[in-house]
Amino acid sequence: MKYPLKLSPLSEQGFGGVIDVDESAIFYQSTQENPEWLSEAMDISDGLLLIKGLSDIVEYPERLVELSYLFGNEVENYLDTPTPRNMIHNDVGEILVISNRPPYDRQPPVRPDPPTTESGGVPVQFPHLKGWHTDQSFRRPPPDVSLFYGVEVTPHGQGQTLFANGYAAYKGLSDELKKKIEGVSGLHALLGTGRSRQAVQHGLTAMELLPHQQSQPQPIVRIHPVTKHPALYLCEYGQMDWLDGPIVGMEPGPDGEGAALLHELMVHFTGPEYTYVHEWDVFDLVVYDNRCLAHSATWFDGEKYDRVMWRTTVNGNPGPEYDGESRSWIPQEGQSLLDGLGEARWDNLTVNQVMSKKP
Ligand SMILES: [Fe+2]
Numbered sequence: 453m454k455y456p457l458k459l460s461p462l463s464e465q466g467f468g469g470v471i472d473v474d475e476s477a478i479f480y481q482s483t484q485e486n487p488e489w490l491s492e493a494m495d496i497s498d499g500l501l502l503i504k505g506l507s508d509i510v511e512y513p514e515r516l517v518e519l520s521y522l523f524g525n526e527v528e529n530y531l532d533t534p535t536p537r538n539m540i541h542n543d544v545g546e547i548l549v550i551s552n553r554p555p556y557d558r559q560p561p562v563r564p565d566p567p568t569t570e571s572g573g574v575p576v577q578f579p580h581l582k583g584w585h586t587d588q589s590f591r592r593p594p595p596d597v598s599l600f601y602g603v604e605v606t607p608h609g610q611g612q613t614l615f616a617n618g619y620a621a622y623k624g625l626s627d628e629l630k631k632k633i634e635g636v637s638g639l640h641a642l643l644g645t646g647r648s649r650q651a652v653q654h655g656l657t658a659m660e661l662l663p664h665q666q667s668q669p670q671p672i673v674r675i676h677p678v679t680k681h682p683a684l685y686l687c688e689y690g691q692m693d694w695l696d697g698p699i700v701g702m703e704p705g706p707d708g709e710g711a712a713l714l715h716e717l718m719v720h721f722t723g724p725e726y727t728y729v730h731e732w733d734v735f736d737l738v739v740y741d742n743r744c745l746a747h748s749a750t751w752f753d754g755e756k757y758d759r760v761m762w763r764t765t766v767n768g769n770p771g772p773e774y775d776g777e778s779r780s781w782i783p784q785e786g787q788s789l790l791d792g793l794g795e796a797r798w799d800n801l802t803v804n805q806v807m808s809k810k811p
Pocket residue numbers: 585586587747799800
């Protein structure tokens with residue numbers, strides 16, 4: 453298909469596409485005339501699309517929601533969820549605000565130790581860099597696509613977003629490992645339930661979980677419902693269940709057989725040939741497909757810089773694996789998502805941040 457605006461390669465690693473918007477009127481006209489072109493551009497770019505120059509969204513935030521509907525038929529309204537109100541955009545319920553500035557007060561990820569790689573670069577590969585996840589994988593069905601918009605960003609060199617290509621990483625596995633993970637599921641946990649690797653290692657007592665808070669199995673290899681290609685689908689320390697998992701049917705716990713397999717897969721998944729480091733410019737819009745990519749956030753100097761990001765979440769096409777399932781994360785009447793869990797935990801808080809908030 454010939455696209456109305458130029459789609460250029462984003463990364464040296466061969467995934468991701470970038471669209472430069474010079475005139476937003478022409479861009480929006482193209483999406484009205486051909487509502488499919490952006491999601492097709494995302495699909496052929498292995499699930500990662502960067503759209504640069506949409507400065508109008510700051511003034512017209514509802515346009516971010518309209519764009520989100522181009523990637524799926526359901527955009528989450530955070531007002532319909534137990535999300536703390538201070539994390540939701542004042543005027544637009546579909547926008548989650550991720551910021552270190554009051555009233556949002558979400559602190560930056562912990563700095564890796566050591567803070568740089570041997571060559572002085574930003575740490576990317578697990579386990580040097582921790583926090584790799586796909587959004588809300590503790591839900592069945594999990595969400596499809598996230599849109600992430602930079603209202604106020606940090607200077608290059610910090611506050612990046614990292615992406616790992618699940619398609620290419622799957623392809624790059626040995627035949628032996630592909631066979632080993634065929635039909636196998638990971639067990640994904642809601643943060644704050646005492647099931648992260650660190651919580652289990654510290655011997656914290658896991659909480660009694662209500663039905664909607666239970667950890668959920670997800671296939672390690674997902675077949676993307678649109679491209680039909682296999683992709684790795686995993687998280688690591690913070691968002692897997694290290695008590696009963698992290699791998700269903702394997703010896704559980706941080707020292708078990710399942711942990712060894714997860715470690716091997718995540719080191720591979722986040723290797724330099726499969727990862728892209730996004731340095732943010734203001735007004736960048738990054739669209740990422742959670743069904744085939746993992747991502748992580750990096751440290752920034754929150755004393756010096758304010759960072760304000762807007763996120764929307766698109767649901768609706770997780771693939772036949774989830775056909776006919778009711779949503780695992782919807783609380784029963786009279787219960788709320790976070791009942792018994794104390795203060796809200798968020799999907800890309802790092803393990804250390806979660807732990808430091810524990811009583
Ligand atoms: Fe995330």
